[in-house]
Amino acid sequence: MNRKVKKGFTLIELMLSVTFFIAVLGIFRFSYAGFNKVFNNVEVINCNNSILSFVNASKQHCRENYTLGRVYFSKKENTIMFYTNMKKLNEYKLPKGFQFTFVNAVNSEININRFGRTSDGCTIKYRDRNNEEQEITISVGTGHVQIK
Structure with missing residues (x-):
């Protein structure tokens, strides 16, 4: 018996293999895109809450220590800094990939009085x-901070 191998x-067989590979790749791509969207949404919520907490903690510090303070927004560095008595006390950096686009405060800062009230209102915008x-x-003049 002489059989050819x-x-x-x-x-x-090649067509079935390629079809299977394309199907798996399509499912993976769809899942990855969905994951990135969910991850970005979670980061946005976290970033908003962090900014609100940062501003509120700065107000509380001024109120508790009966001191003046200012919150400075650096669009160049994507950072928020809290200063009191000419000294930087705290800093928050936006997550990687986020970018400040607009801060409509005079000199990009919010002044806080000794009672923890803001003397300047502003709108902060960033891209995720x-x-x-x-x-x-x-x-202005309240303890109210709102996310739109």
């Missing part, structure tokens, strides 16, 4: 990783 694949604009508003 078949070497290689048939066209149908999905290039969507996020907005936070701080009202």
Whole structure:
């Protein structure tokens, strides 16, 4: 018995393999895109809460220590800094991929009086990783900070 050993694949086997590979790749791509969107949304919520907490903690520090303070927004460095008595006490950096786009405060800063009230209102806008604009508003003379 002299049998020939078949070497290689048939066209149908190759087509089935390629089809299976494309299907798996499509599912993976869809899952990855969905994961990135969910991850970005969580980061936006975390960033908004961190900015609000930062501003509120700065106000509380001024109120408790009966001192003047200012919160400075650096668009260049994507950083928020809290200063009191000419000294930087705290700093918050936006997550990687986030970018400040607009801060409508005089000199990009919010002044806080000794009672923990802001003397300047402002709107802060930044872009997230999905290039969507996020907005936070701080009202004048109140303790109210709002996310839009």
